[in-house]
Amino acid sequence: MNPPLPQEKTDGPMPEKTDAPMTIKPGERDRSLAAEVRSRSGTNFNCCFQCRSCGNGCPFIQAMDHPPNVLLRMVQYGMDREVLESETIWVCAGCHTCSSQCPMAIDLAGVMNTLRIMAMERGAAVAKPNILKFHEEVLGSLKRYGRAHKLGIMWRYKLKTRRWFSDMDTGLKMLAKRKLELRPSRVKAIKEIEDLFQHYWRKGK
């Protein structure tokens, strides 16, 4: 009845960022991570029996360093750092495939969301910096206009990540079809939005 060890992975070596090998010593497990994730996500994942339905269905598993089911087990083992610095939590697009396939009705997408928020709060190293930059650019646009201005977002995103030539063709095609509007649509009472950024952005952190 032993659960699969968390270091069991489908492919590739362990990410280099971990100093120590990912081994678990019985009795040294810190359960506070699991308790916090459980209460903040409102999802009880104690009943996960590692059937791997979630991992099998996840469309983005190839780009993850740990499959979703393994990540969940790592949460249960209290591996804060490995979990919060994983690529998995950032690659996860929140598509809820895992949540809808789980035979135990565990909302794994909700867990992933909680983990991303915790990673930001604790200042964990972000394993997919380009995805973080993208989210930051969207937020910048929300702060300026109250709405997402996609041309501005993509422009700044490309400026920051210097991925000029990947994808240029698509950008031009979209522009030609006027799908990237030149002028942002904006909220009139922008003061209300600025005020929200001031008071709620990482409040008390």
Added chain:
Amino acid sequence: MSGRLELDFSYFPGCSMATTAAESNMSLMKAARILGLNLIELEDWNCCGSSSAQTMCADLGTAMAARNLSLAPPGRPLVAMCPRCLHYLRSVQARLKNDPETRRDLEERWGRPIPLGLEIVHFLEVLVRYAPGRLQQNVKRSLKGLKFVPYYGCTVFRPPSLAREKYYQGEMENVLAILGAQPIVGAYTHRCCGSFLSATDPELVTPLVNEIVDSAVLAEAHCLVTACAMCQLNLEIRCNSMVKLPVFHFSEVLALALGAQDYEGWFARHLVDPRPLLKELALVA
């Protein structure tokens, strides 16, 4: 529109529908008008918070969505078409029911109440609840011969908070079948379109989008019809399969069947031109 009852709704367009997917928005407004559904744009709405705000700071995401609720006049339901907007507006409303402190703080900030009883519905639900008869009466251009894959994407009824509410499974088929089109089964209808990864990691998304479109080709569909404007865009721009199919937003096909004449402007904005297909089926001149 002789003596027919007009039904009023508040309407939340959201950022995609308002800009990149303007054709979806125009066709939605058109279709609604023909059906006597009066969609009144929410005055000075802002972004629902989107995945980005909800990820980077949950409190800010809550506040962004809540501001929209505070702008909704009482007495008429708030309608969204974008599944993600619907998801965030609804889950934030649910969150605020259990968090009176945040709610009070926001209400004082704006001097406006946040209506916790406000009904937030998807446009599909409006159609099947209020307009099935009106659909039948208003078919101007039968979609006969159009074989489509109903592509719902991942959000319309998957998030557990939405799954407990109205179940939209099959509703696109129901509506478009009333209008004469033929739903095709056997293709991927709920696989994720890639969402924001389409912007950050396109090389990851292309094979997945190809699988979705290829499955529709294999099932011998003419096109895909999406419930979400972002899905529509991702399926078009990320597909590099040999055979590309036109991808419509649901509202475009709906408005077309209801006799809209201004479709040229919408279809010219598509990256996979749907006009040859529609001409072949004699749906457009």
